[in-house]
Amino acid sequence: MQSIELLKKELKNLIITSLNLQNTTEQEIQEDEPLFREGLGLDSIDALELAVALEKKYSIKFEDEKLARQSFQSINTLASFIHQKKHSLSA
Amino acid sequence: MENFCAYIGERTRSKGNSILFRVDDPSEREVAWNVFEQEMDATACFLKSCQIQEKDKILCLVSRPLSWLKLFFAALKIGAIPIVGNFRDRFFLQGILSENSPAYVCSDEEKELEPFLSSSSKVILLNDFASLEKYDIYALKDADDILCALYTSGSMGKPKYIEKSYRNLITELQFLKNLLKMQQDDVVLSLVPNVHIYGMLFGLLLPIMAGAQAIYTNCLLPREVMKIARDKNVNFLIGAPIHYQAFIETNDPDQKMSHLKLAISSGGPLPARVAQKFFRLTGVNILEIYGSTETGGIAYRLWDGMVDSPSLQLFPYIEKKIEAQSEINELVIQSPAISSNVLMAENRGWHHTGDFVRFEEGNRFKIVGRQEQIMKVGGKRISTTQLEEEIKTIPGIKDVAVVRMESSSYRESGVAFVEIQENANLIRSEIQKEFQKRSANYRSIQDIIILDKIPRNPNGKILYSHLRINKTNPKIGMIIPTYNHGLILRKVVLSALEYISDILVVVDGSTDNTMEVLQNLPIKILAFPKNRGKGRALKTGFQEAKKLGWNYAITMDSDGQHKAQDIPQFLKAISENPEAIVVGDRNMELPSIPSSSKFGKKFTNFWLKVETGLSIADGQSGFRAYPIHSINAVHSWFNRYEFEVEILARSAWKGIPIISIPVQVDYHPEGKRISHFRPFMDNFRTTILNTILVTIRILMLVHGLVKKVIRKVKASCKV
The missing domain is CATH 3.90.550.10 (Spore Coat Polysaccharide Biosynthesis Protein SpsA; Chain A)
Structure with missing residues (x-):
């Protein structure tokens, strides 16, 4: 099982590449900062693009809209959501 | 009837308490035609009581869809000009205050109004007004007066201010109503906010004109959207290319949206792969609309699984100008749907789309390229020349060339190639930081590359395409x-x-x-x-x-x-x-x-x-x-x-x-x-x-056939 720190690093890079944020560096994304509206200032289309990319990469499914929204709050919440999903898959 | 509120009045009398608008988010809400008319009237009375006059501009900072809707139509009803947009960008407020300060700023949240307290605009907090007064007057306007104005999305750079007259909107709506054959019992589900011209036309004004039911959802996940489409018997789906891409990648076996007649896509080019797969999975055609906030829809094509890549068909009221006797021309158009402030700024009476097209018979065409200097970012055009100017203001930069990158995403971006002055010691990250500080368009540049020299041809023209291939x-x-x-x-x-x-x-x-x-x-x-x-x-x-x-x-x-x-x-x-x-x-x-x-x-x-x-x-x-x-x-x-x-x-x-x-x-x-x-x-x-x-080939076919026969024989032997 992949460590959560590694996962966060991976997520930041995925956000940067899939949303054309090459201007942003990994270090600039704060792990507890809101990803949408404030912080990186992503919008709902970004969120959808990111959701599609995450589902593909981690073979997970976002099934519940409310849960998905909560998990999209920050890198931290997103990492723990994916970690949990992967864990429950392999369990 | 040069006021859209009149449609609401008319439908209220014929449809009464059936649903006009529904917001499908975690706190689902809906409103019937008659209730909406009452609330719109109450809001109109409230606005009047704030001394708002005809032709006053009101910046609408309301984010809840239903409250937004009331404010928008109330403003139209009294003849004021609502200015709408997605106002979340940090550069946005500065821009409005400096370029276009509106007479009024209206919100239902106090904190949204704070930045305007010190400006010359009057701020209005939308209270819960209990009064249900009738407001029977429809402000009468000339068809060419400004009805409302939109700011293009600010999340990808500097928003553009675009005015729309009644003629601009109704010209397109009347055509769309026939094209889509929207009926009064249809249900329309929009995934595009109403502050976007595409969402406003297809997800709101068109259903209101047709007397259909409009549902807006900000649900993101394709499964949720499909569920709404199934549960609410949706007939028309309004989405952006990314929505359809997400649909086809979901691979949900339960994808049948049996009432869906037509899906509509706009806001960016729809990849053929996406359109074809969507049709295979759902059996529903996608109607793709090509256009922009400035022009409204310009052309359409139907992805019906018959043709690999159908040609675009110009809307019938759009006039094209063929400038040169060559096979490929820039698409230059004139139409009653183009915003007058856009035409005026271009000062030519014709709108240059920046897209190069090859015309076929019957006003059909294919887009074959685009002017080097135009990038399309979420339905908006950004000129690379403007980005170059912005980057040139950074001290230490000698020369710069911004190159648009070909991209299959709806959001194009560019790469900036820069040449640094000899004595300056700039590094890439410093340029990025500076650019981010001084430009609202910083997200349109995906990368900055430092070159010894920007390649130019003998006449001094930048060799853009050369740079592009390098990247x-x-x-x-x-x-x-x-x-x-x-x-x-x-x-x-x-x-x-x-x-x-x-x-x-x-x-x-x-x-x-x-x-x-x-x-x-x-x-x-x-x-x-x-x-x-x-x-x-x-x-x-x-x-x-x-x-x-x-x-x-x-x-x-x-x-x-x-x-x-x-x-x-x-x-x-x-x-x-x-x-x-x-x-x-x-x-x-x-x-x-x-x-x-x-x-x-x-x-x-x-x-x-x-x-x-x-x-x-x-x-x-x-x-x-x-x-x-x-x-x-x-x-x-x-x-x-x-x-x-x-x-x-x-x-x-x-x-x-x-x-x-x-x-x-x-x-x-x-x-x-x-x-x-x-x-x-x-x-x-x-x-x-x-x-x-x-x-x-014949041997291969025979081989295949023989194998099949052998398999069949084997299978029958087992039985």
């Missing part, structure tokens, strides 16, 4: 096989160098001045001591390309019949179809084309169809793009012209997709052009090839 990832190079074309070869190579920086010329034993004319060119050369054939030259070229680390090779003939201007089309096709061989389909209708070539094309295509079952538009064309790794795995026997036919058949058998794109062709009048294609001998050799290929 392409995967690596794409060009192979030009040549035999005794010394007269024109240098010109051919030079024109290609304008577009692509990695060129490999394979000299196939030329006995003329070929080696001389290739001197002092920044290219790679492979030379055979004697003539071995075009096929051998290409095969050797592909092997070399692999060594050079290329992922794709574009091949072009050396006799000048192909136009380097078509190279960007290949790049685009490669990015959209990374697995495929891309074949340039030559337009053979021109009178200057020798009839032997026309025959050759038809002859080849017939055989290819027999051999592979594929309809390939132009199986003889040498203007192609090949994916290197898969093409090197395809074996072939032939080494001359037949190779190009053979390789298509064999690739098709291997399952490599083959697609066609239109290319221009320039055959010099007979006599001047030196072709080494010998009509009789080469068509004869091709016949031998075809005989062999057909034989193999």
